[in-house]
Amino acid sequence: MSDKKYVTTNDYEGMGYYDIAKVMSDSGDKMNHSTARNIVIRSFSKIVKNISQKYDKKYSDKQIKEIAKSPQFQNSIVEIMKGYKREKEKLN
Numbered sequence: 001m002s003d004k005k006y007v008t009t010n011d012y013e014g015m016g017y018y019d020i021a022k023v024m025s026d027s028g029d030k031m032n033h034s035t036a037r038n039i040v041i042r043s044f045s046k047i048v049k050n051i052s053q054k055y056d057k058k059y060s061d062k063q064i065k066e067i068a069k070s071p072q073f074q075n076s077i078v079e080i081m082k083g084y085k086r087e088k089e090k091l092n
Contacts, residue, residue, distance in 0.1 A: 014078075044068035047077060 015023070017033040017040070024031040045068040052059050059067070067073050 041065065041068055044074060044077070048073070 017036040020036040020040075021031045021033045024036065045064050048059070048064045048067045052064065
């Protein structure tokens with residue numbers, strides 16, 4: 001039995017992996033939900049890796065991936081991005 005756990009965080013009315021895969025496939029880039037998930041996790045992993053290097057933290061690739069999969073981490077990144085968007089809108 002696999003110990004894989006798929007977590008989707010959707011606290012911000014965003015799209016789930018199935019929805020992302022459908023939009024991509026409909027636009028001509030054939031994709032399934034697993035591929036969409038893998039792309040999202042790889043992207044979050046790059047963010048974790050860059051942040052950890054900036055703060056001189058030495059996480060293993062496995063630790064980086066676990067952090068990237070964390071709904072708490074993903075929600076934090078969304079909050080940062082939304083805050084940046086709000087600040088940018090105030091300036092315009």
